[in-house]
Amino acid sequence: MSGIEDTCVLRARGLRKQYGREAGLVRAVDGVDLDVAAGQTLAVMGPSGCGKSTLLHLLGGLDRPTAGELFFGNRRVDQLSERALAPLRRHEIGFVFQAFPASRRAHRPRERRTAGPVGQIITTAGAPPGPPAP
Numbered sequence: 001m002s003g004i005e006d007t008c009v010l011r012a013r014g015l016r017k018q019y020g021r022e023a024g025l026v027r028a029v030d031g032v033d034l035d036v037a038a039g040q041t042l043a044v045m046g047p048s049g050c051g052k053s054t055l056l057h058l059l060g061g062l063d064r065p066t067a068g069e070l071f072f073g074n075r076r077v078d079q080l081s082e083r084a085l086a087p088l089r090r091h092e093i094g095f096v097f098q099a100f101p102a103s104r105r106a107h108r109p110r111e112r113r114t115a116g117p118v119g120q121i122i123t124t125a126g127a128p129p130g131p132p133a134p
Contacts, residue, residue: 007037007038008035008036008037008038008071008073009036009037009038009072009073010034010035010036010059010070010071010072011034011035011036011069011070011071012032012033012034012058012059012068012069012070012071013033013068013069013070014031014032014033014067014068014069015029015031015032015033015034015055015058015059015065015067015068015069015070016029016030016031016032016065016066016067016068017029017051017054017055017058017063017065017066018066028051028054029051029054029055029058029065030051031068032055032068034059044056056095058070060089060093060095061077061080061085061088061089061093062089062095064078065078072088072092072093
């Protein structure tokens with residue numbers, strides 16, 4: 001490998017997620033190619049229902065693609081078992097969800113949402129830690 005592939009912490013090729021069949025087929029994610037370098041910040045934006053959350057769930061290993069390949073560093077992860085994915089999600093991928101569960105909101109009704117309008121942020125290995133942007 002050379003170039004961007006050497007520095008990628010996250011790489012997707014032809015990533016697809018489909019739901020339903022025939023007339024009811026929904027292409028939530030349709031052929032995404034993506035390279036994310038170490039330390040790079042990535043924002044996923046778009047209108048409601050366009051597949052942002054689905055894409056982020058695929059990239060974070062929370063959901064399985066219908067087709068395509070997903071790599072963390074040089075390791076292909078889209079074909080890993082749930083057992084093999086668990087430590088990867090635990091130690092190498094972080095999520096900040098836009099909405100807190102109802103039980104947490106009940107205890108902290110004035111708590112501000114920290115993820116903003118993007119909804120979710122994936123922090124990949126190599127991203128520098130720091131406070132959230134104002």
